[in-house]
Amino acid sequence: xxxxxxxxxxxxxxxxxxxxxxxxxxxxxxxxxxxxxxxxxxxxxxxxxxxxxxxxxxxxxxxxxxxxxxxxxxxxxxxxxxxxxxxxxxxxxxxxxxxxxxxxxxxxxxxxxxxxxxxxxxxxxxx
Numbered sequence: 001x002x003x004x005x006x007x008x009x010x011x012x013x014x015x016x017x018x019x020x021x022x023x024x025x026x027x028x029x030x031x032x033x034x035x036x037x038x039x040x041x042x043x044x045x046x047x048x049x050x051x052x053x054x055x056x057x058x059x060x061x062x063x064x065x066x067x068x069x070x071x072x073x074x075x076x077x078x079x080x081x082x083x084x085x086x087x088x089x090x091x092x093x094x095x096x097x098x099x100x101x102x103x104x105x106x107x108x109x110x111x112x113x114x115x116x117x118x119x120x121x122x123x124x125x126x127x
Contacts, residue, residue, distance in 0.1 A: 026079075045102075086107055
């Protein structure tokens with residue numbers, strides 16, 4: 001399957017957030033609705049950093065600290081049942097708030113008692 005990024009043509013650069021840890025109510029089972037669990041996020045956002053590099057001004061950059069806070073806010077406030085929903089809502093918010101053309105969102109839900117992590121990765125583009 002061709003990635004969305006490949007289908008939109010050349011995207012020269014990405015700004016990424018790695019290992020963002022967010023404690024949230026997440027899960028479909030009753031016991032999960034009464035506790036907070038940690039989700040981990042990795043986000044790649046398409047941008048062209050040449051203008052940012054030329055100006056060396058924060059105003060020309062994707063503000064990754066603000067993007068990380070937006071991710072955390074969406075997830076904390078969402079109280080979602082599924083990590084798929086969390087990923088989709090995060091993508092919608094980042095695309096809307098940061099003027100991105102493309103992004104990839106990976107959500108990791110560690111399941112230590114079972115010995116694995118559940119992971120969902122989505123790619124979305126604006127429009």
